[in-house]
Amino acid sequence: MFGRNKFKKLKREDVVNAIIEQTKQQEELENGILAKSAEAESLMERGRKEKNRDIKLLCAKKISTLQEEIKRDTKRAAFLLYNVKLLEKLKAAIDDNRFIENTTKLPLNKLLSDQKALAAFLESSVQNRTAAEEALVGADELFGAYEQAVESDNSPIYSANKSDDELLAMFEMQEQLDSEIETDSDTGAVERRLGELQSE
Numbered sequence: 001m002f003g004r005n006k007f008k009k010l011k012r013e014d015v016v017n018a019i020i021e022q023t024k025q026q027e028e029l030e031n032g033i034l035a036k037s038a039e040a041e042s043l044m045e046r047g048r049k050e051k052n053r054d055i056k057l058l059c060a061k062k063i064s065t066l067q068e069e070i071k072r073d074t075k076r077a078a079f080l081l082y083n084v085k086l087l088e089k090l091k092a093a094i095d096d097n098r099f100i101e102n103t104t105k106l107p108l109n110k111l112l113s114d115q116k117a118l119a120a121f122l123e124s125s126v127q128n129r130t131a132a133e134e135a136l137v138g139a140d141e142l143f144g145a146y147e148q149a150v151e152s153d154n155s156p157i158y159s160a161n162k163s164d165d166e167l168l169a170m171f172e173m174q175e176q177l178d179s180e181i182e183t184d185s186d187t188g189a190v191e192r193r194l195g196e197l198q199s200e
Contacts, residue, residue: 026080
């Protein structure tokens with residue numbers, strides 16, 4: 001915002017009109033400079049070819065006058081060009097100020113200007129998120145404890161008691177005995193076959 005100064009009541013349209021007017025003047029000066037430069041070149045060429053000394057002098061005086069006008073007009077054109085550049089910056093500043101004013105008037109932007117309320121809202125948001133995360137972690141831990149309990153074999157329903165251990169031991173002994181008998185049977189068969197081969 002411009003505050004209490006002479007720029008407060010400045011209208012964008014006035015700045016734009018000044019830019020247009022001064023740009024037009026600057027372009028007219030540039031065109032005049034080009035025309036005078038071309039005329040000076042023409043007089044220079046004529047002076048070189050002219051035989052009459054008086055006419056040569058007249059050409060020289062006209063060329064000098066044109067060069068002075070060109071120098072003066074060039075400075076004026078440069079001044080206008082620089083002035084227009086500054087006016088363009090002023091117009092941009094007016095546009096920026098108008099943009100900021102219009103944007104800050106929006107309801108949501110007005111809320112953002114209340115820093116205290118915003119800080120309280122963000123703090124509450126963080127607290128809510130933390131509480132929700134802690135609830136999820138707690139639930140996950142409960143599921144883990146449940147699954148560990150389900151997979152446990154410590155219950156008498158699933159674990160072996162003394163009687164079961166005795167039967168298991170008996171089963172293992174029987175399996176070992178059957179294996180030894182099978183081995184002995186295979187060995188006897190081999191010996192009988194060897195005896196038959198020797199008798200032949």
